[in-house]
Amino acid sequence: MTVIEQTTGLPLALPPVRGEFELPSVIEPSADVERPLPLHERILQSTVFRRLVVVAVLAAVWEGYATWLDNPLMMPRLSDVVVALVSSLVSGGLFARILMTMKVLVIGYAVGIAAAAAITILASTTRFGSDVLSTLTSMFNPLPAVALLPLALLWFGLGMGSLVFVIVNSVLWAVALSTHTGFQSVSETLRMAGRCFGLKGLSLVAEILIPAALPSILAGLKIGWAFAWRTLIAAELVFGVSSGQGGLGWFIYENRNNLETANVFAGLLCVILIGLFVESVIFRTIERRTVRRWGMQKF
Amino acid sequence: MNMINQPQIKQAYTATDTKPVLSLKNVTLRYRTDASIVTAAYDVSFDVYRGDRFILLGASGCGKSSLLKAVGGFLAPVAGEIRLDGKIIDAPGPDRMMVFQEFDQLLPWKTILENVAYPMQKAKRWSAAEVRDRARVFTAKVGLEKFGDAYPHTLSGGMKQRVAIARAMAMEPKILLMDEPFAALDALTRRKMQDDLLELWSGTHSTILFVTHSIEEAVIVGSRILVLTPHPGQVRAEINSHQFAFSDMGSTEFGGLCGRIHHMLFTPCPRHPKGH
């Protein structure tokens, strides 16, 4: 046997032989097993707080840059935009535009989710349904929903119908795909446990598959929401005036034509704020109460 | 360590039943994959009586889990028949509760108490109040009364297995199917769990069909052991082990039995077609 040289140059180590000991009894566990984190650490743990910090930094950068540039037609200052935003909300009809947009969005989102649920249930209970879903999603998912706009206009005319059609298209495939993937990745053990309890068919879907796949379903709903929101604003920019009143996208377009740049930014700010609110408040709250509470998703 | 109630576990049987609860006759199980057909168990017959702690013992991949799944109603035999109380098994049902090796068998969106109560609610054999009480009692029986309102992800692996056992036992199934429930646990926890399972059993005398690949676990936990040959699983022997408990672990008889089983598992089976 070859002895490998110790590169430290020290002799081969041999620890000393020490005495044994055994403590008489179990030590009292200290009371300090669990205690709440101090307040400042809990605040730092809050995602909302950390995101607000990022927003504040961005706002400061914007204000500074616009002040330095001093060209309100191209780049109004944030403070001007906020003033424009408030005055548009109060008197400029921006609020009605937002309501209009939200109404179309909610209808389209709801119809899209209902359709996604129907298709996914069909896909997870029958093999044929699964083939249909895979084929349709691979066809429609890469298609930007706005590209269907000309067709929608042809079929549903200039109005809410076309917008809803386009939104349904952007929600449906994203939600159906991620829900189906979520169902497929539910562990065999959990399925077998459910069937042991006497669940099958739709009751298995409702009581085991949906909660077990909730992280994927929520991810799909988030993507669907983002798609729908962008699609809608884009569609409104193209043809916002429906039944005499346009939405948020149209507000932006109109103000650009009038060179009211602060208002354009105010409209964009609305788009961002609403998106941020839904993403950071609504979806975060749902996640916190469900998948994160259950340990199915960490961050 | 709380020692098991030895007189009850080790008693010489004065049998109460003469008819088996579960009976497998010449059962062959096959899987059809895209590429081939795999035989998981071949011509397996055995009877389980009420109060049995019946062990399926064999090397990994010899078809123990497949046999358990077939009893559970998840896998239909291609030949032979499986009868529970005389009735042929054709689907999963709440009269057979399964405890799996995997820790993810609990519903993560339900607390421990809700997990234990859930199958009882589905079974509708008990009133809502009874379900609540039973859930509490069985959670306490496995020593988790303090964790009733916790969610599964906050528990250790051993605790999750305890919940799964409580959930299954609370249903009072005709037979409890356990697929290597302690295999993923560390050695110390496993030892404690075996001990506690025996203690639980001595209070209920539930009928248990228990899969393991550990000879020692088979002899300690089981009252009767079915030894299976390597893949595909065939019956090699049926052995009594009700006379052994933890305290016998160092004894010569215990060691002798383990040695005998070891020999069976690792020498060629004369009946095996390929003779390996």
Ligand SMILES: Nc1ncnc2c1ncn2[C@@H]1O[C@H](COP(=O)(O)OP(=O)(O)O)[C@@H](O)[C@H]1O
């Ligand atoms: N779902 C499956 N599809 C195909 N083959 C399988 C499947 N499950 C198990 N097998 C095969 O059947 C044999 C027995 O498996 P299993 O019953 O899980 O063995 P054990 O539980 O004794 O380790 C193995 O050869 C395994 O590869």
Ligand SMILES: [Mg+2]
């Ligand atoms: Mg197995």
